Amino acid sequence: MASILFLVIATIGLATALGTVLSRNLVRAGLYLVAFFFAVACLFVLLEAEFLAAIQVLVYIGAVAILLMFGIMLTRDTMGDDTTAIPVGWMVPGLFGGLCVFAVLVVGINNSIAPSGWSPWEGTSSRPSIVKEEAEPGWVAERREAVNDMGRVIGVELMTRYVVPFEVAGLLLTAALVGAIALAHREDPDPKPPRSANRAAGPGAGDGPSTEAEEPVASSVSS
Amino acid sequence: MNNDIPLNWFLYFAAASFAIGLVGVLLRRNAIAVLMAIEIILNAANVNLVAFWRYGTPAPGSGPLPGVILAILVITVAAAEVAVGIGLILLCYRRWRVADVDRYDTMSG
Numbered sequence: 001m002a003s004i005l006f007l008v009i010a011t012i013g014l015a016t017a018l019g020t021v022l023s024r025n026l027v028r029a030g031l032y033l034v035a036f037f038f039a040v041a042c043l044f045v046l047l048e049a050e051f052l053a054a055i056q057v058l059v060y061i062g063a064v065a066i067l068l069m070f071g072i073m074l075t076r077d078t079m080g081d082d083t084t085a086i087p088v089g090w091m092v093p094g095l096f097g098g099l100c101v102f103a104v105l106v107v108g109i110n111n112s113i114a115p116s117g118w119s120p121w122e123g124t125s126s127r128p129s130i131v132k133e134e135a136e137p138g139w140v141a142e143r144r145e146a147v148n149d150m151g152r153v154i155g156v157e158l159m160t161r162y163v164v165p166f167e168v169a170g171l172l173l174t175a176a177l178v179g180a181i182a183l184a185h186r187e188d189p190d191p192k193p194p195r196s197a198n199r200a201a202g203p204g205a206g207d208g209p210s211t212e213a214e215e216p217v218a219s220s221v222s223s
Numbered sequence: 224m225n226n227d228i229p230l231n232w233f234l235y236f237a238a239a240s241f242a243i244g245l246v247g248v249l250l251r252r253n254a255i256a257v258l259m260a261i262e263i264i265l266n267a268a269n270v271n272l273v274a275f276w277r278y279g280t281p282a283p284g285s286g287p288l289p290g291v292i293l294a295i296l297v298i299t300v301a302a303a304e305v306a307v308g309i310g311l312i313l314l315c316y317r318r319w320r321v322a323d324v325d326r327y328d329t330m331s332g
Contacts, residue, residue, distance in 0.1 A: 006228050010236045017240050017263050021247035026256060033259050036240075040266045043236070046228065047277045052291055056269075059298050064262060064305050071255045071309045075322040086250050098246035105238035109231060127278055139281055146287035153287055154295070161286050169299045176303035183310035186317075 006046055013039030022086070026072045034065045048127075051150040233274035241267040254312045254322050258305065265301045269294045 016039060019032035037060040044053035146153045158166045240263055247260025276290025286292075316322050 001227075003228050003232075006232060010232070013236065014239055014243065017243045020259055020263060021243055021250070021256075026253060029256060029259060033262065036263060037266065040270060043233065043270055044273055047233070047273050049273050049277070049291055049294075052273060052294055055295065055298060059302055060262070060266075064302060067305055067309055068255060068259060068262075071258075071312060074313060075255065075316045087252070090250055094246050094250040097249055098242040101245055102238055102242035105241065106235070109234045109238065139283075139287075142287045143281070146291075150288070150291070154291065157286060157288065157292060162292050165292075165296060169296055172303050173299065176306050180306040180310040183307070183314050 002046065006043075009039050009042045009046070013043070024086075027069070030065060030069050030072060033068070034061050037061050037065065048147050049150065051154060230274060230278040233270055237267040237270040237274070240264075240270075252323050252325050254315070254324050255309075257324060258308050258312070262301060262305070265297060269297055272297070 013036055016032045016035040020029045020036060023029045023032060037056060041053040041056040041060075044050070044056060244260045244263035244267060247263065248257055251257050251260060272290045272294045276288060281287075281289065312322060315327055319326055
């Protein structure tokens with residue numbers, strides 16, 4: 001039952017991915033991309049990561065796809081849709097390269113070598129149970145709690161074990177926000193006079209606080 | 224209930240979508256289409272992460288959901304990347320009036 005569901009979802013996902021890559025109309029490609037994101041969210045549900053599926057829908061479909069749509073609308077080529085066509089001469093080498101990468105990945109999937117002491121994952125089809133059982137190892141209970149209560153466990157983990165990656169991600173988002181605004185900001189052709197007057201007055205105003213700030217440091221060092 | 228999907232199927236799906244995304248990066252000339260193909264590649268990586276988290280045995284001391292946290296971080300980075308990428312593309316579009324990565328050849332000798 002679930003395998004049929006998986007096959008349907010995977011077929012839709014791969015078809016929409018191909019549509020994204022090959023469709024000539026960029027708006028249509030963006031809509032195919034939304035369908036692909038949704039198929040991936042369905043796969044997350046099949047993997048019992050419903051919270052991640054919700055994040056996928058919110059962030060990818062709600063934000064990234066809309067942002068890409070804005071980009072498409074703002075950069076419509078004035079000389080026609082010439083640039084969105086795939087050149088015929090590139091088709092064969094590109095598809096050949098993609099097929100080669102896919103073949104290498106399939107060989108890697110089929111010839112997995114497990115680290116010593118671990119069972120190889122090739123052909124694994126059973127998951128750790130999320131229903132309570134007798135005599136289970138400790139990590140299965142931990143995993144079960146995480147699956148059944150994923151939002152809370154993710155919050156706790158982000159605040160305890162992964163607090164440094166969490167802060168780094170926040171810093172990255174802030175930097176991306178500032179960078180995107182700085183990139184897309186349109187400079188004024190001629191700066192206004194009041195601003196330059198302010199800038200000229202800036203160093204003189206900045207001197208006072210800096211000298212004041214140095215004094216307590218010096219006194220603390222001396223004491 | 225649904226313990227009958229082999230792990231390999233998820234890996235095949237991820238490999239196939241990665242290859243499709245790579246073909247998109249190689250073939251498309253429109254910068255926004257290249258960005259879309261990069262998103263497909265990142266999603267394929269996410270499917271792999273979550274599949275290994277769900278099926279595998281965790282390393283001792285790695286916590287209850289390492290793969291999911293890593294997938295969330297990947298989603299964060301992808302969102303930041305799209306924001307900056309769109310800003311860059313708009314900047315280049317304003318300067319050269321094209322959104323075609325072939326024409327951005329100012330720095331090629």
